[in-house]
Amino acid sequence: MTGTAAAAAAAATTTTLSMKLLVDTKSRCVLFAEAGKDVVDFLFSLLALPIGTTVKLLGEESMAGSTGELYGSVERLDDTYVQPGAAKDALLRPVIAPSPAAASNVALLGLPPPTPPAPAKRFYRCSSGSYGSCRDYVGDTYATKCPKCNSSMTTECQLAPPPAGSVTAKTDTVVAAQGFVRGVVTYTVMDSLAVSPMSAISSITLLNTFAVTDLSVLQEKTVQIGYKEGLEILKASLQSKTVLTDVFLGNKSRSHA
Numbered sequence: 001m002t003g004t005a006a007a008a009a010a011a012a013t014t015t016t017l018s019m020k021l022l023v024d025t026k027s028r029c030v031l032f033a034e035a036g037k038d039v040v041d042f043l044f045s046l047l048a049l050p051i052g053t054t055v056k057l058l059g060e061e062s063m064a065g066s067t068g069e070l071y072g073s074v075e076r077l078d079d080t081y082v083q084p085g086a087a088k089d090a091l092l093r094p095v096i097a098p099s100p101a102a103a104s105n106v107a108l109l110g111l112p113p114p115t116p117p118a119p120a121k122r123f124y125r126c127s128s129g130s131y132g133s134c135r136d137y138v139g140d141t142y143a144t145k146c147p148k149c150n151s152s153m154t155t156e157c158q159l160a161p162p163p164a165g166s167v168t169a170k171t172d173t174v175v176a177a178q179g180f181v182r183g184v185v186t187y188t189v190m191d192s193l194a195v196s197p198m199s200a201i202s203s204i205t206l207l208n209t210f211a212v213t214d215l216s217v218l219q220e221k222t223v224q225i226g227y228k229e230g231l232e233i234l235k236a237s238l239q240s241k242t243v244l245t246d247v248f249l250g251n252k253s254r255s256h257a
Helices: 003-011 037-048 051-058 067-076 100-109 132-136 167-178 200-209 227-237 243-248
Strands: 017-024 029-035 123-125 155-157 187-190 195-197 218-225
Touching: 017 037, 029 037, 029 200, 029 243, 037 100, 037 187, 037 195, 037 227, 051 067, 051 227, 100 227, 187 200, 218 227, 227 243
Parallel strands: none
Antiparallel strands: 017 029, 017 218, 029 187, 123 155, 187 195
């Protein structure tokens, strides 16, 4: 991504999230973090990013491995070699499907909103009624010829909606409205981005796991996650097992107590 594109994307969003880090000041590493639903929704939303979008956000040179080279190859490919009807943008700027995860990406990373779903199809039946069996046929194109009487099928049929209490309809609505995880609990986010519901017992267990005996070296630090931090988390998640330490305790740290 060029500096101009990055600046434009950064200006497109003012969304910021916050979470609390528990830092071991002696070893200068993040033991774990306390995060709310909004942060966890964003972290999980990274799994929904197409590879092409990830390369576009981070830049070809920032990608570990060969994905950046692959992206650059498509970008430089002359249209002469592209199949008729194929679009390079489908690979370089893939459309993010509408989903609860997409909302977090759009808000924090300044991505274009998902393409709205296509309008519902319309169905038509024969308007003649010359034969009783004409009504057995429906088509999705206006004025299609009826297979039975050859009249135009122009009478629109109404598609019956699913029952209001159906499991599928209800689940989709709830998930879309509220994101991916529930907001009634706080979550533990490890330095490696492993996420689990937080509890007092789990926190004590974690301290034992890290063999922390001197509590005086522990410091609570509240950090903000905006556009730049979001990109750094995305980049670090592809290259490191110590994401929170790398992003918030590195030389370019923007954390504050």
